[in-house]
Amino acid sequence: MKKTRILIADDHALLRVGLNTMLNTQPDMTVVGEAGNGRDAVARARELKPDVVVMDLMMPKLDGAEATRQIVEALPETKVVILTSYGTSADLVRAIANGAVGAQMKGSPIDAIIKAIRTVHSGGKAIAAEIQRFLKEDSSPTDLSKRQREVLLGVANGRTSEQIAADLGISVSAVKQHITAVCEKLNASSRSEAVTIALRRHLLRL
Numbered sequence: 001m002k003k004t005r006i007l008i009a010d011d012h013a014l015l016r017v018g019l020n021t022m023l024n025t026q027p028d029m030t031v032v033g034e035a036g037n038g039r040d041a042v043a044r045a046r047e048l049k050p051d052v053v054v055m056d057l058m059m060p061k062l063d064g065a066e067a068t069r070q071i072v073e074a075l076p077e078t079k080v081v082i083l084t085s086y087g088t089s090a091d092l093v094r095a096i097a098n099g100a101v102g103a104q105m106k107g108s109p110i111d112a113i114i115k116a117i118r119t120v121h122s123g124g125k126a127i128a129a130e131i132q133r134f135l136k137e138d139s140s141p142t143d144l145s146k147r148q149r150e151v152l153l154g155v156a157n158g159r160t161s162e163q164i165a166a167d168l169g170i171s172v173s174a175v176k177q178h179i180t181a182v183c184e185k186l187n188a189s190s191r192s193e194a195v196t197i198a199l200r201r202h203l204l205r206l
Contacts, residue, residue, distance in 0.1 A: 009041035038062025072099030102126035
C-alpha cells in the first residue's frame with residue numbers, strides 16, 4: 001500500500017509529537033517531516049513534496065494562510081488541512097481562498113483529523129461543521145450600536161451589570177436590555193458567548 005506522505009506544521013512541539021505518533025500508527029499514512037514556523041513549512045514542503053500538509057493557522061514568521069498560498073502555488077498536488085484553536089474567520093477564509101481544502105479544530109478527536117487527511121488526499125474537502133458554522137455566522141452583517149459595543153466591552157472586561165451602569169451613567173435595567181439585544185443580534189446564548197463572537201468577528205476590540 002502506498003502511504004499518504006504528511007508534513008506537520010505547528011509551532012507547538014508537543015502537538016507535533018502527538019500528531020506524528022498518532023498518524024504514524026495508521027497503516028496508510030507516514031509523517032515525512034515537521035516544521036515549527038510558516039517559513040520552514042514552505043521550505044520543507046518544497047523539499048519533501050508531501051501529499052498532505054497539516055498546517056496550524058496561527059504560525060510565527062509566516063502565518064498559516066500565507067504559507068498555504070505559497071505551498072499550493074509551488075506544489076499544486078499537495079493538499080493542505082488547516083488546524084486552528086482560535087483566530088478570526090478572516091484568517092480561515094483567507095486560508096481556504098489560498099487553497100486549503102480542509103480545516104479542523106485543534107480540539108477535534110484524532111479520528112476526525114485522520115478522516116480529514118484521507119478525504120483531502122482522495123480529492124475531497126474536509127471543513128469541520130463547527131468551522132462552517134463560524135464562517136456562515138461571520139458572513140452575516142451585524143450592526144451593533146455604539147452603546148451596545150460599550151456595554152459589551154464592559155462585559156468583556158469582567159464588569160458586572162451594576163458596574164457597567166455606573167461607568168456609562170445608565171440604569172442597570174438598560175444595561176441588561178442592551179446585553180439581551182446584543183445576544184439576539186449575535187445569536188449568542190450568554191454574555192460570554194456574545195463577547196467571544198464579537199471578538200472573532202472584529203465587532204469588539206479589547
